[in-house]
Amino acid sequence: MRNNKLKTAATIFLLGLLAVPLYFTSTFVLHMFTLVFFYIALTAAWNIPAFGGKFSLGHAAFFGLGGYTAAILYVKLGISPFIGVVAGTFVAMVGGVILSFPLIRLKGPFFTLSSIAFAEVLRMVAVDWRALTNGSVGINIPFKPSWLNLTFTSGAPFYYMALGLALLVIGLAWWIRSSSLGYHLRAAAADEDAARALGINTAKAHFLGLMWSSGLTGMIAVFYVFYNYVLEPGTAFSMDLFSLQPAMNGIIGGMGTVWGPVIGAIIMTPLGEFLRFYLGTIQQGLNFVVYGLMLIAVVNFVPGGIVSLIEPWFKKKKSGDSSAADN
Amino acid sequence: MDDLLVVRDLTKNFGGLAAVSEVSFEVRRGEILGLIGPNGAGKTTLFNLISGLLVSNRGSIMLEGEDLTKKPPYKRSAMGVGRTFQVVRPFDMTVLENVMVPIFAHYKTSKEAKEKAFEILEMVKLDKMADKMPANLTLAQRKRIEVARALATKPKLLLLDEVLAGLNPTEVAENLPLIRQVRDSGVTILFIEHLMDAMMAISERVLVMDQGALIACGTPDEVTSDQCVITAYLGEEAPGC
Numbered sequence: 001m002r003n004n005k006l007k008t009a010a011t012i013f014l015l016g017l018l019a020v021p022l023y024f025t026s027t028f029v030l031h032m033f034t035l036v037f038f039y040i041a042l043t044a045a046w047n048i049p050a051f052g053g054k055f056s057l058g059h060a061a062f063f064g065l066g067g068y069t070a071a072i073l074y075v076k077l078g079i080s081p082f083i084g085v086v087a088g089t090f091v092a093m094v095g096g097v098i099l100s101f102p103l104i105r106l107k108g109p110f111f112t113l114s115s116i117a118f119a120e121v122l123r124m125v126a127v128d129w130r131a132l133t134n135g136s137v138g139i140n141i142p143f144k145p146s147w148l149n150l151t152f153t154s155g156a157p158f159y160y161m162a163l164g165l166a167l168l169v170i171g172l173a174w175w176i177r178s179s180s181l182g183y184h185l186r187a188a189a190a191d192e193d194a195a196r197a198l199g200i201n202t203a204k205a206h207f208l209g210l211m212w213s214s215g216l217t218g219m220i221a222v223f224y225v226f227y228n229y230v231l232e233p234g235t236a237f238s239m240d241l242f243s244l245q246p247a248m249n250g251i252i253g254g255m256g257t258v259w260g261p262v263i264g265a266i267i268m269t270p271l272g273e274f275l276r277f278y279l280g281t282i283q284q285g286l287n288f289v290v291y292g293l294m295l296i297a298v299v300n301f302v303p304g305g306i307v308s309l310i311e312p313w314f315k316k317k318k319s320g321d322s323s324a325a326d327n
Numbered sequence: 328m329d330d331l332l333v334v335r336d337l338t339k340n341f342g343g344l345a346a347v348s349e350v351s352f353e354v355r356r357g358e359i360l361g362l363i364g365p366n367g368a369g370k371t372t373l374f375n376l377i378s379g380l381l382v383s384n385r386g387s388i389m390l391e392g393e394d395l396t397k398k399p400p401y402k403r404s405a406m407g408v409g410r411t412f413q414v415v416r417p418f419d420m421t422v423l424e425n426v427m428v429p430i431f432a433h434y435k436t437s438k439e440a441k442e443k444a445f446e447i448l449e450m451v452k453l454d455k456m457a458d459k460m461p462a463n464l465t466l467a468q469r470k471r472i473e474v475a476r477a478l479a480t481k482p483k484l485l486l487l488d489e490v491l492a493g494l495n496p497t498e499v500a501e502n503l504p505l506i507r508q509v510r511d512s513g514v515t516i517l518f519i520e521h522l523m524d525a526m527m528a529i530s531e532r533v534l535v536m537d538q539g540a541l542i543a544c545g546t547p548d549e550v551t552s553d554q555c556v557i558t559a560y561l562g563e564e565a566p567g568c
Binding site for chain 2: 195196
Protein backbone atom coordinates (compact mmCIF):
# COMPACT_ATOMS: atom_id res chain seq x y z
CA MET A 1 0.00 0.00 0.00
CA ARG A 2 2.66 2.46 1.12
CA ASN A 3 4.79 1.25 -1.74
CA ASN A 4 2.03 2.14 -4.18
CA LYS A 5 1.72 5.62 -2.69
CA LEU A 6 5.44 6.03 -3.14
CA LYS A 7 5.22 4.94 -6.76
CA THR A 8 2.41 7.40 -7.43
CA ALA A 9 4.41 10.21 -5.84
CA ALA A 10 7.46 9.31 -7.93
CA THR A 11 5.40 9.26 -11.12
CA ILE A 12 3.87 12.66 -10.41
CA PHE A 13 7.31 14.04 -9.59
CA LEU A 14 8.73 12.73 -12.89
CA LEU A 15 5.82 14.13 -14.91
CA GLY A 16 6.45 17.46 -13.17
CA LEU A 17 10.08 17.33 -14.26
CA LEU A 18 9.01 16.61 -17.84
CA ALA A 19 6.85 19.75 -17.78
CA VAL A 20 9.55 22.09 -16.47
CA PRO A 21 10.80 23.27 -19.90
CA LEU A 22 7.19 24.05 -20.90
CA TYR A 23 6.66 26.50 -18.03
CA PHE A 24 10.10 27.89 -17.33
CA THR A 25 11.47 29.65 -20.35
CA SER A 26 14.21 31.29 -18.29
CA THR A 27 17.50 29.89 -19.54
CA PHE A 28 18.92 30.13 -16.03
CA VAL A 29 16.32 27.85 -14.46
CA LEU A 30 16.61 25.38 -17.30
CA HIS A 31 20.39 25.48 -17.14
CA MET A 32 20.36 24.84 -13.40
CA PHE A 33 18.09 21.81 -13.80
CA THR A 34 20.20 20.48 -16.66
CA LEU A 35 23.37 20.90 -14.63
CA VAL A 36 21.82 19.09 -11.65
CA PHE A 37 20.83 16.17 -13.90
CA PHE A 38 24.32 15.98 -15.38
CA TYR A 39 25.82 15.92 -11.91
CA ILE A 40 23.38 13.30 -10.67
CA ALA A 41 24.49 11.10 -13.58
CA LEU A 42 28.19 11.84 -13.05
CA THR A 43 28.01 11.22 -9.30
CA ALA A 44 26.00 8.02 -9.68
CA ALA A 45 28.60 6.78 -12.18
CA TRP A 46 31.47 7.81 -9.89
CA ASN A 47 29.75 5.97 -7.05
CA ILE A 48 29.83 2.48 -8.64
CA PRO A 49 33.45 1.69 -7.62
CA ALA A 50 32.52 3.16 -4.22
CA PHE A 51 30.13 0.20 -3.73
CA GLY A 52 33.38 -1.73 -3.40
CA GLY A 53 34.94 0.89 -1.16
CA LYS A 54 37.15 2.35 -3.89
CA PHE A 55 37.38 6.11 -3.72
CA SER A 56 38.42 7.76 -6.96
CA LEU A 57 39.59 11.34 -7.32
CA GLY A 58 40.45 10.87 -10.98
CA HIS A 59 37.15 10.64 -12.77
CA ALA A 60 38.01 13.77 -14.74
CA ALA A 61 40.23 11.37 -16.72
CA PHE A 62 37.23 9.46 -18.05
CA PHE A 63 35.27 12.65 -18.53
CA GLY A 64 38.08 14.20 -20.59
CA LEU A 65 38.70 11.04 -22.61
CA GLY A 66 35.01 10.70 -23.52
CA GLY A 67 34.51 14.39 -24.27
CA TYR A 68 37.67 14.80 -26.31
CA THR A 69 37.05 11.65 -28.33
CA ALA A 70 33.60 12.78 -29.49
CA ALA A 71 34.67 16.40 -30.05
CA ILE A 72 37.72 15.46 -32.10
CA LEU A 73 35.73 12.98 -34.19
CA TYR A 74 33.08 15.64 -34.87
CA VAL A 75 35.22 18.74 -35.44
CA LYS A 76 38.13 17.14 -37.27
CA LEU A 77 36.43 14.29 -39.12
CA GLY A 78 32.80 15.38 -39.25
CA ILE A 79 31.58 12.23 -37.53
CA SER A 80 28.19 12.63 -35.82
CA PRO A 81 28.28 12.87 -32.01
CA PHE A 82 25.88 9.92 -31.88
CA ILE A 83 28.73 7.75 -33.11
CA GLY A 84 31.00 9.87 -30.94
CA VAL A 85 29.04 8.76 -27.86
CA VAL A 86 29.90 5.13 -28.60
CA ALA A 87 33.54 5.97 -29.31
CA GLY A 88 33.78 8.25 -26.26
CA THR A 89 32.34 5.57 -23.99
CA PHE A 90 34.79 3.05 -25.40
CA VAL A 91 37.87 5.28 -25.03
CA ALA A 92 36.86 6.18 -21.45
CA MET A 93 36.62 2.45 -20.71
CA VAL A 94 40.13 1.97 -22.12
CA GLY A 95 41.19 4.61 -19.59
CA GLY A 96 39.36 2.51 -16.99
CA VAL A 97 41.38 -0.56 -18.00
CA ILE A 98 44.60 1.40 -17.41
CA LEU A 99 43.45 2.71 -14.01
CA SER A 100 42.38 -0.82 -13.04
CA PHE A 101 46.02 -1.83 -12.55
CA PRO A 102 46.47 0.37 -9.46
CA LEU A 103 42.83 -0.29 -8.53
CA ILE A 104 43.40 -3.99 -8.10
CA ARG A 105 46.88 -3.84 -6.63
CA LEU A 106 46.69 -0.85 -4.30
CA LYS A 107 44.61 -0.48 -1.18
CA GLY A 108 43.02 2.49 0.55
CA PRO A 109 44.40 5.95 -0.20
CA PHE A 110 47.01 4.68 -2.63
CA PHE A 111 44.44 3.96 -5.31
CA THR A 112 42.93 7.41 -4.73
CA LEU A 113 46.35 9.04 -5.14
CA SER A 114 47.13 7.17 -8.34
CA SER A 115 43.72 8.14 -9.74
CA ILE A 116 44.59 11.83 -9.21
CA ALA A 117 47.93 11.34 -10.96
CA PHE A 118 46.23 9.54 -13.84
CA ALA A 119 43.84 12.44 -14.54
CA GLU A 120 46.63 15.01 -14.21
CA VAL A 121 48.86 13.15 -16.68
CA LEU A 122 46.03 13.02 -19.20
CA ARG A 123 45.38 16.74 -18.73
CA MET A 124 49.01 17.46 -19.55
CA VAL A 125 48.88 15.21 -22.58
CA ALA A 126 45.82 17.18 -23.76
CA VAL A 127 47.75 20.45 -23.30
CA ASP A 128 50.84 19.25 -25.17
CA TRP A 129 49.40 17.14 -27.98
CA ARG A 130 48.39 20.22 -29.98
CA ALA A 131 47.98 18.48 -33.33
CA LEU A 132 45.12 16.44 -31.90
CA THR A 133 43.63 18.62 -29.17
CA ASN A 134 44.57 22.22 -30.15
CA GLY A 135 46.37 22.36 -26.81
CA SER A 136 45.24 24.95 -24.28
CA VAL A 137 43.22 26.79 -26.93
CA GLY A 138 40.76 23.92 -26.87
CA ILE A 139 38.16 22.77 -29.33
CA ASN A 140 35.06 24.74 -30.24
CA ILE A 141 31.98 22.86 -31.35
CA PRO A 142 30.65 24.86 -34.34
CA PHE A 143 27.08 26.09 -33.92
CA LYS A 144 25.20 24.10 -36.58
CA PRO A 145 21.82 23.32 -35.03
CA SER A 146 20.57 19.84 -35.89
CA TRP A 147 19.72 16.67 -34.04
CA LEU A 148 22.52 14.86 -35.84
CA ASN A 149 25.01 17.46 -34.62
CA LEU A 150 23.62 17.37 -31.08
CA THR A 151 23.32 21.17 -31.30
CA PHE A 152 20.07 22.99 -30.54
CA THR A 153 18.69 26.51 -30.49
CA SER A 154 16.87 25.97 -27.21
CA GLY A 155 17.87 24.41 -23.91
CA ALA A 156 14.95 21.99 -23.80
CA PRO A 157 16.49 19.04 -25.73
CA PHE A 158 19.53 18.98 -23.46
CA TYR A 159 17.27 19.28 -20.45
CA TYR A 160 15.51 16.08 -21.51
CA MET A 161 18.71 14.32 -22.48
CA ALA A 162 20.34 15.16 -19.16
CA LEU A 163 17.21 13.99 -17.33
CA GLY A 164 17.30 10.77 -19.36
CA LEU A 165 20.99 10.25 -18.54
CA ALA A 166 20.36 10.82 -14.83
CA LEU A 167 17.50 8.29 -14.81
CA LEU A 168 19.54 5.81 -16.85
CA VAL A 169 22.55 5.94 -14.55
CA ILE A 170 20.43 5.80 -11.35
CA GLY A 171 18.62 2.78 -12.82
CA LEU A 172 21.89 1.07 -13.74
CA ALA A 173 23.40 1.83 -10.33
CA TRP A 174 20.35 0.34 -8.63
CA TRP A 175 20.50 -2.72 -10.86
CA ILE A 176 24.24 -3.21 -10.31
CA ARG A 177 23.89 -2.79 -6.55
CA SER A 178 21.22 -5.48 -6.30
CA SER A 179 22.94 -7.86 -8.73
CA SER A 180 25.69 -10.34 -7.89
CA LEU A 181 28.31 -7.73 -8.85
CA GLY A 182 26.83 -5.31 -6.31
CA TYR A 183 26.87 -7.87 -3.52
CA HIS A 184 30.43 -8.85 -4.37
CA LEU A 185 31.55 -5.21 -4.33
CA ARG A 186 29.81 -4.53 -1.02
CA ALA A 187 31.34 -7.65 0.48
CA ALA A 188 34.79 -6.58 -0.71
CA ALA A 189 34.24 -3.12 0.77
CA ALA A 190 33.38 -4.62 4.16
CA ASP A 191 36.13 -7.24 4.33
CA GLU A 192 38.27 -8.01 1.31
CA ASP A 193 39.86 -11.16 2.81
CA ALA A 194 36.55 -12.65 3.94
CA ALA A 195 35.08 -11.95 0.50
CA ARG A 196 38.00 -13.69 -1.20
CA ALA A 197 37.78 -16.69 1.12
CA LEU A 198 34.07 -16.93 0.29
CA GLY A 199 34.87 -17.54 -3.35
CA ILE A 200 34.61 -14.00 -4.67
CA ASN A 201 37.09 -12.87 -7.28
CA THR A 202 37.31 -9.39 -5.75
CA ALA A 203 39.81 -8.16 -8.35
CA LYS A 204 37.32 -8.98 -11.09
CA ALA A 205 34.47 -7.29 -9.21
CA HIS A 206 36.47 -4.08 -8.72
CA PHE A 207 37.48 -4.19 -12.39
CA LEU A 208 33.90 -4.58 -13.63
CA GLY A 209 32.74 -1.79 -11.33
CA LEU A 210 35.36 0.54 -12.77
CA MET A 211 34.41 -0.45 -16.33
CA TRP A 212 30.79 0.57 -15.73
CA SER A 213 31.87 3.73 -13.99
CA SER A 214 34.44 4.87 -16.57
CA GLY A 215 32.24 4.03 -19.56
CA LEU A 216 29.22 5.86 -18.17
CA THR A 217 31.33 8.89 -17.20
CA GLY A 218 32.73 9.05 -20.76
CA MET A 219 29.24 8.80 -22.21
CA ILE A 220 27.85 11.58 -19.99
CA ALA A 221 30.86 13.72 -20.90
CA VAL A 222 30.00 13.62 -24.59
CA PHE A 223 26.58 15.17 -23.94
CA TYR A 224 28.01 17.65 -21.47
CA VAL A 225 30.66 18.82 -23.93
CA PHE A 226 28.12 19.33 -26.72
CA TYR A 227 25.93 21.17 -24.24
CA ASN A 228 28.80 23.57 -23.55
CA TYR A 229 30.09 23.91 -27.17
CA VAL A 230 33.66 24.13 -25.98
CA LEU A 231 36.27 22.03 -24.26
CA GLU A 232 39.86 22.66 -23.27
CA PRO A 233 42.21 20.62 -21.06
CA GLY A 234 41.64 22.79 -17.98
CA THR A 235 37.90 22.11 -17.92
CA ALA A 236 37.60 18.68 -19.57
CA PHE A 237 40.21 17.18 -17.22
CA SER A 238 39.28 19.54 -14.40
CA MET A 239 40.08 18.19 -10.95
CA ASP A 240 37.51 20.55 -9.40
CA LEU A 241 34.62 19.96 -11.73
CA PHE A 242 34.78 16.29 -12.57
CA SER A 243 36.98 14.59 -9.97
CA LEU A 244 36.31 16.43 -6.71
CA GLN A 245 32.72 17.51 -7.36
CA PRO A 246 31.28 14.01 -7.93
CA ALA A 247 33.27 12.76 -4.94
CA MET A 248 31.96 15.65 -2.78
CA ASN A 249 28.40 14.99 -3.90
CA GLY A 250 28.90 11.32 -3.14
CA ILE A 251 30.32 11.84 0.37
CA ILE A 252 27.74 14.45 1.35
CA GLY A 253 24.80 12.51 -0.07
CA GLY A 254 26.01 9.08 1.04
CA MET A 255 28.80 7.14 -0.65
CA GLY A 256 28.11 3.59 -1.83
CA THR A 257 24.32 3.95 -1.74
CA VAL A 258 21.96 4.37 -4.69
CA TRP A 259 20.24 7.57 -3.56
CA GLY A 260 23.18 9.28 -1.86
CA PRO A 261 24.66 10.59 -5.12
CA VAL A 262 21.25 11.87 -6.20
CA ILE A 263 20.69 13.78 -2.96
CA GLY A 264 24.28 15.02 -2.96
CA ALA A 265 24.08 16.33 -6.54
CA ILE A 266 20.69 18.00 -5.95
CA ILE A 267 22.02 19.89 -2.92
CA MET A 268 25.57 20.59 -4.00
CA THR A 269 25.12 21.67 -7.63
CA PRO A 270 22.93 24.76 -7.05
CA LEU A 271 24.84 25.53 -3.85
CA GLY A 272 28.13 25.30 -5.73
CA GLU A 273 26.92 27.67 -8.43
CA PHE A 274 25.55 30.08 -5.83
CA LEU A 275 28.75 30.06 -3.79
CA ARG A 276 30.91 30.54 -6.86
CA PHE A 277 28.75 33.51 -7.89
CA TYR A 278 28.56 35.30 -4.56
CA LEU A 279 31.57 34.21 -2.53
CA GLY A 280 33.92 33.54 -5.44
CA THR A 281 33.60 37.17 -6.51
CA ILE A 282 34.35 38.53 -3.03
CA GLN A 283 37.53 36.56 -2.71
CA GLN A 284 38.62 33.88 -5.10
CA GLY A 285 38.55 30.48 -3.42
CA LEU A 286 36.19 31.54 -0.63
CA ASN A 287 33.58 29.17 -2.03
CA PHE A 288 35.99 26.27 -1.46
CA VAL A 289 36.33 27.24 2.19
CA VAL A 290 32.59 26.67 2.61
CA TYR A 291 32.92 23.36 0.74
CA GLY A 292 35.70 22.31 3.06
CA LEU A 293 33.71 23.17 6.16
CA MET A 294 30.68 21.26 4.87
CA LEU A 295 32.84 18.25 4.10
CA ILE A 296 34.39 18.26 7.58
CA ALA A 297 30.96 18.59 9.17
CA VAL A 298 29.46 15.71 7.20
CA VAL A 299 32.42 13.37 7.67
CA ASN A 300 32.45 14.10 11.41
CA PHE A 301 28.78 14.16 12.27
CA VAL A 302 27.02 12.18 9.52
CA PRO A 303 29.63 9.78 8.15
CA GLY A 304 26.97 7.89 6.20
CA GLY A 305 25.94 11.06 4.37
CA ILE A 306 22.55 12.73 4.24
CA VAL A 307 20.94 9.53 2.99
CA SER A 308 21.71 7.89 6.34
CA LEU A 309 19.56 10.55 8.04
CA ILE A 310 16.62 9.97 5.71
CA GLU A 311 16.87 6.18 5.48
CA PRO A 312 15.49 5.21 8.92
CA TRP A 313 12.42 7.35 8.33
CA PHE A 314 12.00 5.82 4.91
CA LYS A 315 12.41 2.27 6.21
CA LYS A 316 9.80 2.87 8.89
CA LYS A 317 7.30 3.92 6.26
CA LYS A 318 8.00 0.78 4.31
CA SER A 319 8.06 -1.65 7.22
CA GLY A 320 4.61 -2.92 6.18
CA ASP A 321 6.20 -5.25 3.64
CA SER A 322 9.36 -6.63 5.13
CA SER A 323 11.04 -7.88 1.96
CA ALA A 324 14.70 -7.09 2.58
CA ALA A 325 14.90 -3.62 1.13
CA ASP A 326 18.19 -1.85 0.74
CA ASN A 327 19.48 1.41 -0.48
CA MET B 328 41.84 -44.27 4.44
CA ASP B 329 40.29 -41.80 2.07
CA ASP B 330 42.19 -38.52 2.39
CA LEU B 331 40.35 -35.34 1.40
CA LEU B 332 43.22 -32.94 2.02
CA VAL B 333 46.90 -33.79 1.91
CA VAL B 334 49.41 -31.20 3.14
CA ARG B 335 53.11 -31.84 2.59
CA ASP B 336 56.11 -29.91 3.97
CA LEU B 337 54.14 -26.67 4.07
CA THR B 338 56.34 -23.73 5.08
CA LYS B 339 55.66 -20.03 5.45
CA ASN B 340 58.30 -17.54 6.55
CA PHE B 341 57.62 -14.00 7.67
CA GLY B 342 61.06 -12.49 7.33
CA GLY B 343 63.27 -14.66 9.55
CA LEU B 344 60.37 -16.21 11.43
CA ALA B 345 59.02 -19.56 10.30
CA ALA B 346 55.30 -19.13 11.12
CA VAL B 347 54.58 -22.54 9.65
CA SER B 348 57.47 -24.89 9.14
CA GLU B 349 57.47 -28.15 7.20
CA VAL B 350 53.99 -29.15 8.27
CA SER B 351 52.62 -32.39 6.82
CA PHE B 352 49.29 -33.99 7.63
CA GLU B 353 46.15 -35.28 6.00
CA VAL B 354 42.47 -34.72 6.66
CA ARG B 355 40.31 -37.81 6.22
CA ARG B 356 37.02 -37.45 4.43
CA GLY B 357 34.12 -37.05 6.85
CA GLU B 358 36.13 -36.54 10.05
CA ILE B 359 36.22 -33.75 12.58
CA LEU B 360 39.87 -32.89 13.00
CA GLY B 361 40.89 -30.51 15.76
CA LEU B 362 43.88 -28.19 15.65
CA ILE B 363 45.29 -26.91 18.93
CA GLY B 364 48.41 -25.18 20.09
CA PRO B 365 49.57 -22.26 22.24
CA ASN B 366 49.12 -18.69 21.00
CA GLY B 367 51.41 -17.90 18.10
CA ALA B 368 51.81 -21.56 17.16
CA GLY B 369 50.83 -20.81 13.53
CA LYS B 370 47.32 -22.26 13.50
CA THR B 371 45.64 -19.31 11.79
CA THR B 372 48.58 -18.94 9.41
CA LEU B 373 48.05 -22.57 8.45
CA PHE B 374 44.37 -21.77 7.74
CA ASN B 375 45.40 -18.76 5.66
CA LEU B 376 47.73 -20.99 3.65
CA ILE B 377 45.05 -23.62 3.03
CA SER B 378 42.39 -21.05 2.09
CA GLY B 379 44.85 -19.15 -0.08
CA LEU B 380 44.96 -15.76 1.65
CA LEU B 381 48.67 -16.45 2.06
CA VAL B 382 50.89 -18.28 -0.40
CA SER B 383 53.39 -20.76 1.03
CA ASN B 384 57.13 -20.51 0.50
CA ARG B 385 57.48 -24.28 0.16
CA GLY B 386 55.38 -27.41 0.24
CA SER B 387 52.12 -28.50 -1.33
CA ILE B 388 48.42 -28.64 -0.58
CA MET B 389 46.28 -31.18 -2.44
CA LEU B 390 42.49 -31.44 -2.27
CA GLU B 391 41.16 -34.71 -3.71
CA GLY B 392 44.37 -35.06 -5.71
CA GLU B 393 44.17 -31.55 -7.17
CA ASP B 394 46.99 -29.13 -6.45
CA LEU B 395 45.80 -26.01 -4.60
CA THR B 396 49.21 -24.66 -3.67
CA LYS B 397 49.30 -21.73 -6.10
CA LYS B 398 45.58 -21.14 -6.69
CA PRO B 399 43.93 -17.83 -5.70
CA PRO B 400 41.43 -17.96 -2.80
CA TYR B 401 38.29 -17.70 -4.92
CA LYS B 402 39.32 -20.76 -6.96
CA ARG B 403 40.06 -22.77 -3.81
CA SER B 404 36.62 -21.82 -2.57
CA ALA B 405 35.08 -23.06 -5.81
CA MET B 406 37.04 -26.32 -5.44
CA GLY B 407 35.56 -26.88 -1.98
CA VAL B 408 37.61 -25.10 0.69
CA GLY B 409 35.43 -22.99 2.99
CA ARG B 410 36.50 -21.10 6.08
CA THR B 411 35.42 -18.81 8.89
CA PHE B 412 37.44 -16.09 10.56
CA GLN B 413 38.52 -15.80 14.17
CA VAL B 414 37.39 -12.18 14.35
CA VAL B 415 33.83 -12.08 13.05
CA ARG B 416 33.32 -9.17 10.70
CA PRO B 417 29.99 -9.68 8.93
CA PHE B 418 29.38 -7.59 5.84
CA ASP B 419 27.35 -4.44 6.43
CA MET B 420 24.07 -5.88 5.11
CA THR B 421 21.24 -8.01 6.48
CA VAL B 422 21.91 -11.51 7.78
CA LEU B 423 20.18 -12.99 4.74
CA GLU B 424 22.22 -10.86 2.34
CA ASN B 425 25.43 -11.86 4.11
CA VAL B 426 24.67 -15.47 3.26
CA MET B 427 23.56 -14.55 -0.28
CA VAL B 428 26.98 -13.08 -1.15
CA PRO B 429 28.81 -16.38 -1.68
CA ILE B 430 25.74 -18.04 -3.17
CA PHE B 431 25.86 -15.71 -6.16
CA ALA B 432 28.81 -17.76 -7.38
CA HIS B 433 26.39 -20.65 -8.00
CA TYR B 434 23.07 -18.93 -8.69
CA LYS B 435 22.66 -15.94 -10.94
CA THR B 436 19.36 -14.46 -9.84
CA SER B 437 18.58 -12.75 -6.55
CA LYS B 438 15.48 -14.87 -6.04
CA GLU B 439 17.26 -18.22 -6.26
CA ALA B 440 20.08 -16.94 -4.09
CA LYS B 441 17.58 -15.75 -1.49
CA GLU B 442 15.82 -19.12 -1.32
CA LYS B 443 19.09 -21.02 -0.99
CA ALA B 444 20.39 -18.59 1.65
CA PHE B 445 17.20 -19.07 3.66
CA GLU B 446 17.69 -22.86 3.67
CA ILE B 447 21.16 -22.42 5.13
CA LEU B 448 19.90 -19.95 7.72
CA GLU B 449 17.32 -22.52 8.82
CA MET B 450 20.09 -25.05 9.29
CA VAL B 451 22.06 -22.73 11.59
CA LYS B 452 18.83 -21.56 13.26
CA LEU B 453 19.12 -17.95 12.18
CA ASP B 454 16.10 -17.94 9.88
CA LYS B 455 14.16 -15.70 12.28
CA MET B 456 16.97 -13.14 12.15
CA ALA B 457 17.16 -13.05 8.34
CA ASP B 458 16.18 -9.39 7.96
CA LYS B 459 18.18 -8.09 10.92
CA MET B 460 21.52 -6.33 10.65
CA PRO B 461 24.40 -8.41 12.09
CA ALA B 462 25.32 -5.59 14.50
CA ASN B 463 22.07 -6.26 16.38
CA LEU B 464 22.87 -9.94 16.98
CA THR B 465 24.75 -11.61 19.82
CA LEU B 466 28.32 -12.80 19.30
CA ALA B 467 27.13 -16.41 19.26
CA GLN B 468 24.67 -15.55 16.50
CA ARG B 469 27.28 -13.60 14.55
CA LYS B 470 29.57 -16.63 14.74
CA ARG B 471 26.74 -18.67 13.24
CA ILE B 472 26.53 -16.16 10.38
CA GLU B 473 30.18 -16.90 9.72
CA VAL B 474 29.41 -20.61 9.57
CA ALA B 475 26.35 -20.03 7.39
CA ARG B 476 28.34 -17.87 4.98
CA ALA B 477 31.05 -20.52 4.72
CA LEU B 478 28.44 -23.27 4.20
CA ALA B 479 26.94 -21.22 1.38
CA THR B 480 30.09 -21.85 -0.66
CA LYS B 481 29.21 -25.59 -0.60
CA PRO B 482 32.52 -26.64 0.94
CA LYS B 483 33.89 -30.15 1.01
CA LEU B 484 36.34 -29.07 3.69
CA LEU B 485 35.34 -26.44 6.24
CA LEU B 486 38.02 -24.63 8.24
CA LEU B 487 36.53 -23.26 11.46
CA ASP B 488 38.68 -20.70 13.26
CA GLU B 489 37.61 -20.49 16.92
CA VAL B 490 33.86 -20.49 16.36
CA LEU B 491 33.32 -21.12 20.08
CA ALA B 492 35.76 -18.57 21.50
CA GLY B 493 34.17 -15.78 23.53
CA LEU B 494 30.87 -17.58 24.01
CA ASN B 495 29.38 -18.37 27.42
CA PRO B 496 28.85 -22.04 28.40
CA THR B 497 25.18 -21.99 27.36
CA GLU B 498 26.07 -20.61 23.95
CA VAL B 499 28.87 -23.15 23.55
CA ALA B 500 26.38 -25.89 24.33
CA GLU B 501 24.11 -24.44 21.64
CA ASN B 502 26.76 -24.03 18.97
CA LEU B 503 28.63 -27.27 19.54
CA PRO B 504 25.99 -29.60 18.08
CA LEU B 505 26.00 -27.40 14.97
CA ILE B 506 29.55 -28.52 14.17
CA ARG B 507 28.49 -32.18 14.35
CA GLN B 508 25.40 -31.46 12.33
CA VAL B 509 27.46 -29.81 9.59
CA ARG B 510 29.79 -32.81 9.49
CA ASP B 511 26.82 -35.19 9.31
CA SER B 512 25.57 -33.28 6.26
CA GLY B 513 28.75 -34.41 4.47
CA VAL B 514 31.28 -31.66 5.18
CA THR B 515 34.71 -32.56 6.53
CA ILE B 516 35.83 -30.26 9.33
CA LEU B 517 39.20 -28.95 10.43
CA PHE B 518 38.86 -26.64 13.38
CA ILE B 519 40.94 -24.48 15.67
CA GLU B 520 39.73 -24.19 19.24
CA HIS B 521 41.08 -23.13 22.59
CA LEU B 522 38.21 -24.61 24.59
CA MET B 523 39.74 -28.00 25.38
CA ASP B 524 36.60 -29.66 26.72
CA ALA B 525 34.64 -28.81 23.60
CA MET B 526 37.54 -29.78 21.38
CA MET B 527 38.03 -33.15 23.04
CA ALA B 528 34.30 -33.86 23.03
CA ILE B 529 33.74 -33.64 19.31
CA SER B 530 37.00 -34.24 17.47
CA GLU B 531 38.01 -37.70 16.36
CA ARG B 532 41.64 -36.75 15.92
CA VAL B 533 43.67 -33.76 17.07
CA LEU B 534 46.70 -32.02 15.57
CA VAL B 535 48.98 -30.07 17.89
CA MET B 536 51.17 -27.22 16.66
CA ASP B 537 53.88 -25.35 18.52
CA GLN B 538 56.15 -22.60 17.15
CA GLY B 539 55.18 -23.33 13.56
CA ALA B 540 55.76 -27.06 13.70
CA LEU B 541 53.38 -29.98 14.03
CA ILE B 542 54.38 -31.73 17.25
CA ALA B 543 51.69 -34.34 17.71
CA CYS B 544 48.78 -36.01 15.99
CA GLY B 545 46.36 -38.58 17.30
CA THR B 546 43.14 -39.25 19.20
CA PRO B 547 42.33 -36.76 21.99
CA ASP B 548 43.53 -39.26 24.60
CA GLU B 549 46.82 -39.94 22.83
CA VAL B 550 47.51 -36.26 22.37
CA THR B 551 46.80 -35.22 25.95
CA SER B 552 49.18 -37.79 27.29
CA ASP B 553 51.93 -36.86 24.81
CA GLN B 554 55.00 -35.50 26.59
CA CYS B 555 55.81 -32.99 23.82
CA VAL B 556 52.32 -31.53 24.02
CA ILE B 557 52.51 -31.18 27.78
CA THR B 558 55.86 -29.42 27.38
CA ALA B 559 54.47 -27.05 24.76
CA TYR B 560 51.61 -26.03 27.03
CA LEU B 561 53.26 -26.11 30.44
CA GLY B 562 56.80 -25.24 29.43
CA GLU B 563 58.52 -28.01 31.40
CA GLU B 564 61.60 -29.62 30.06
CA ALA B 565 60.76 -33.13 28.98
CA PRO B 566 63.34 -35.61 27.79
CA GLY B 567 63.13 -36.58 24.15
CA CYS B 568 61.33 -33.54 22.79
